Amino acid sequence: MSEEKKNENAYQAKNAWSEMGEEEREEVFAFNEAYAKFLSENKTEREFASAAIAELEAAGFKNINQFKSLKKGDKVYVENRSRALMAAVIGEKDLKEGLKIVGSHIDSPRLDLKPNPLYEDGEMAMFKTHYYGGVKKYQWVTMPLALHGVVVKDDGTQIEISIGEKEDDPVFFISDVLPHLGKSQMKKSMSEGISGEQLNVVIGSIPVADEDAKEKIKEAVLNHLKSEYDFKEEDFISADLQVVPAFKTRDAGFDRGLLAGYGHDDRVCSYTALEAILDVKDPEYTSVVLLMDREEVGSMGSTGMQSHFFEDQVANLVDLYYNDYSELMVRKVMQNSKVLSADVNAAYDPDFAEVYAKHNSAYLGKGIVISKYTGARGKAGASEASAEFMGEVRGLFNNAGVIWQTAELGKIDEGGGGTIAQFLANYNMDVVDCGPAVLSMHSPYEVVSKADVYHSYLAYNVFLEK
Template identity: 80%
Template sequence: MSKERKGYEAKNAWLEMGEDEREEVFAFNRGYADFLTENKTEREFAGASIEKLRKAGFKNIDEYKELKTGDKVYMVNRSRALMAAVIGQKDLQEGLKIVGSHIDSPRLDLKPNPLYEDGELAMFKTHYYGGVKKYQWVTMPLALHGVVVKEDGSEIELKIGEKEDDPIFFISDVLPHLGKKQMEKKMSEGITGEKLNVVIGSIPVNDEDTKEKVKTALLDYLEKEYDITGEDFVSADLQIVPAFKTRDAGFDRGLLAGYGHDDRVCSYTALEAVLDINDPKYTAVVLLMDREEVGSMGSTGMQSHFFEDQVAEMVNLYYDNYSELLLRRVLQNSKVLSADVNAAYDPDFAEVYAEHNSAYLGKGVVISKYTGSRGKSGASEAGAEFMGEVRSLFNGAGVYWQIAELGKVDEGGGGTIAQFLANYNMDVVDCGPAVMSMHSPYEVVSKADVYHTYLGYSVFLEK
């Protein structure tokens, strides 16, 4: 596969694909689309990933008494984050090859006490999670996903709104006939967080002595159908997500529209890459982390000690005599692709994109030397040496790639988990596909970019 470059200008990947490669691209994306449709929360994504890992011969680290070349291992953190590794030919002290992504996406979480009645409607109160444009979440079909933990510790899993015969839920908006004052507000104020209330029922219980008849009817229904009481919401992780399937977009089907491309497109391609590797040069590691959309804080986020603790477990099982020095050597000699997406150039909003430094749909995986905002605030930055190494790997393997920043310098920006991995003195660079309408309920990616992201992660982990 030949690629001619002029400066940093990348060619459209579709232009040089033969029919066989196009079919590979479309086949790979069919698998991705199905996986994304089925797994819309971090719990679901982690659970489905573990199933794939076990089928491919990976074992939980608790099942090993020692680790040697060729062993395949995974570790789980509270059902919402995980790490998988294939032990490589070289000694662990020579470092790991890591592809790190996150599996959480912007959404609406139910509040701890969500159920109430108003206007003879039963409603759920929500608290939005991550950077959302609140107005995008109204008047669309929504689904309820998550888990309820009973007082006795038993768990009830819910996924309502995805099947054809399931009910869906929705958030209302004021009609334009009465929306004069709303239309005069700034876009950010037209729908506020406290108005993201989900309509869930309308039929009252037939009891004159009951004050909140619809709420009571809903509580009766939940207890009868799911064994869920009002108090059970206190110990529940329940999320409101779009009730959309991931679908082909455009007459030519070159694009893929779906909920949660940021950052499950990187997580899925990284997972597939590590599943396909049997004999890597360095130990190949894939991280699927939680909580990135809210700063990577919390026990399942990248700022927790989960990653470091699991590498310590690997070091302990690999060497006869564990030491803190060994662990530090493994970490500081490691190299990382921080697998996260970049913003795809949108011609309707061209004014926010940086000329010559924007990512385009169909031009391959995006390498971002740094992220952050304005004066590179809140980000790590890859050195020229590591940039050269990644560039050489991709060119040698025929991976289509492009270089980009996240918009114009003074327009804003964003961060990834790169900075937290860089704190271990590792070489880190951000690398993932471009996404159009990022953080919306229905994001768009190029199928060519998805496939070449997978190829890029594969060659990085294997070499």
């Protein structure tokens, strides 16, 4: 039988593994080993931002407040409330020619402690939580959980908390009803099987010896918090404490081609963007990486993309770059800028094939995903990249050997989602969504392809550099 001839005019996304040699494969695994370690160690926005700043400073970046003027080659960063940051390398071209921006977010779905979280019931001490972002509540029960965050006392003292990650740490736990008594629960829809108010974390069970104590187990926990961490119950009110999975990021599959971990959405893009700007040598345009907060809840708030943080920092760059500050120049810089909105897409899952448009879905192992638009149903709640900018990005990736694919987010009428792209596009910038595919997105344990992670890094680097 004769071999089927391939039509050179047809488009078919490539499998990245099939395109790489042994040397590149080793680079892929080494890059992902570093990423897995970073992801395991940095499970909150604060932790990610702090670790990112450490890497930036080690690479010669300095806080923008240390500069009185900016010139080609300067490397700067600025952080926002320890939960978001921007890094930039000043390029060869004049700033008014625009910036090359890769923008991502460092928040992930989780459980936050309520302001008054601690109570006792059923011979147990427990924490009340409030879920953050789009979660399937039933996925968060009966698994090991860790507590991360910061407690700020009324004198300004800050206490860093990370419990549940070390081998000798205790972990925490949310219970579920046993199947023997689950008749009523099993009749409910999956969204109602576990309610938000049932996401209560078991944190203790041994009472104090004081016979006069009213809530002996709660008091024992308070005594422990005071002796171990030096804070009292009222200090919960001024705390950012998050309950996250206690899992480490690990290789998945016999061939170790996948990574399973918490927070790939969107720290896989944030990490690869960070590494991309660290490796930028001599950019033509000023290169910028944005690591933002609050995307999972609409990008609102002082650390989200809808705040004035980004606009203020562009103004800061303009002020330090030119002798005479001009608001009009700020506008010119922004409207001439181009952006990769670095966010993930949904990987095709054959077990749930009915929600995916197979010919317009993202697949694990086929490289970074370029999404012309996101949004829901009739493209609502999102921006859309121009054909010209799509062509420019596609050409850039093709010439640099970046493996890429294109996709929508599932079938039109099944739902949808948005990214920070729409808010950057409001500045009259060219923007396109661009990130790897994720399996089981927004679950406590998501999966990505190591090849896609590496090609995301390559894509962001070439975009910033060229």
